Each structure stands twice: as structure tokens, then as C-alpha cells.
Amino acid sequence: ELTKVANRRDSHSQSNYFLKIAQQSSTPLSLISFDADNFKAVNDTLGHDMGDKVLVKLAVISTSMMRDTDVIGRVGGEEFLILLPNIDKAKAIEIANRLVETIAKYDWSQISPNLHQTISAGVASYTNETELSPLLLKADKALYSAKAAGRNCVKAE
Known part of the structure; x- marks a missing residue:
């Protein structure tokens, strides 16, 4: 409700649907898993209300950059798929x-002075996965690689 994007259950349901299509038609499917860097610090120093505003803005920015056929979902606290x-x-x-x-x-000072938010992102693409969970795991591993590489970057599995 907060971010006006799909929730975890809906994201995974649509992921399964897209995976079936990719398997049946041999078309590509890719996932981007991203989350807000150092988000706990935003909540701890600026409060949860500001944290919510950051999440909403992340959803708005990502939605505005994607095609109508893409699905953006918030799958965890500050994690999006x-x-x-x-x-x-x-x-x-x-x-x-x-x-x-x-x-x-983005000029994050519109939300709070001195705020500067970044994200880390992991990319995974369908190869021959028969189920969704290994594909999601690849995206998660790539996301953790991006965080380990210093954040504010993209890694792919």
C-alpha cells in the first residue's frame, strides 16, 4: 500500500508466470533485485516517516523508468524486485x-536536508531454471556482490 507497487506475494506470482512464458517460448527474462543502501541509518536518524518517504520515492523513480509490461514490487523492508x-x-x-x-x-534534499540515498542492484537472467527460487537466488547473490563491492553499483550473476 505504501509504495503503490506489487507486494512480495504478487511479485513472486507474476515471476512464476513470466518464468513459464520464458520456458515455453524460449524468450529472455531478467530480474533486478535492488535495495536502499544504509537504509537503517535513514530510519534511525531521520525517523520512519522519512524512511517511508524514501521508499515511496524509490518506487516512483523505478516505476517511471520501466515499461508498462515490467513489474516492480517491494519484496521486503527496503528491497525491491x-x-x-x-x-x-x-x-x-x-x-x-x-x-x-x-x-x-536525485535531489534527495527535497525529502530531507543532507539526505543522499543510493541503491545496490543485482541482475539475474533466466537460463534453464525450472523453478523460480534458483533465479531469485541468483539475483540475491548478485545484490550481495554489489553491496560487498561498496554499494551504489550493479553486479550480475
Whole structure:
């Protein structure tokens, strides 16, 4: 409700649907898993109300950058999942890099003075997964790689 994007259950349901299509038609499917860097510090120093405003703005920015056929979902506290049907890994990496850059360049002081928010993103693409969970795991591993690489970047699995 807060971010006006799909929730975890809906995101996973649509992911399963897109995975079936990719399997049946041999079309690409990519996922971008991203989350807000150092988000706990936002809640701790600025309060949960400001944290909520950051989450809403992340949803608005990511939604404005995607196609109507893409699905943006909030799947955890500050974690989002973007489903990119008919997008291969190289293009998904481009999209994720644009998203990371756009969020880093956004004027966050509109929400709170001295606020600067970034995200880390992980990209995974369907290869031959028969179920959703290994594909989500690839995206999560890529996201953790981005965080380990210093945040505010994209890594792919």
C-alpha cells in the first residue's frame, strides 16, 4: 500500500508466470533485485516517516523508468524486485545501471536536508531454471556482490 507497487506475494506470482512464458517460448527474462543502501541509518536518524518517504520515492523513480509490461514490487523492508520480460542479461544490466545512476543523482534534499540515498542492484537472467527460487537466488547473490563491492553499483550473476 505504501509504495503503490506489487507486494512480495504478487511479485513472486507474476515471476512464476513470466518464468513459464520464458520456458515455453524460449524468450529472455531478467530480474533486478535492488535495495536502499544504509537504509537503517535513514530510519534511525531521520525517523520512519522519512524512511517511508524514501521508499515511496524509490518506487516512483523505478516505476517511471520501466515499461508498462515490467513489474516492480517491494519484496521486503527496503528491497525491491523488477521483472523484465523479454529483456536479456546485457540489456537488464544497462537498465539497472541507469536506475542506480538516476537514484544517486536525485535531489534527495527535497525529502530531507543532507539526505543522499543510493541503491545496490543485482541482475539475474533466466537460463534453464525450472523453478523460480534458483533465479531469485541468483539475483540475491548478485545484490550481495554489489553491496560487498561498496554499494551504489550493479553486479550480475
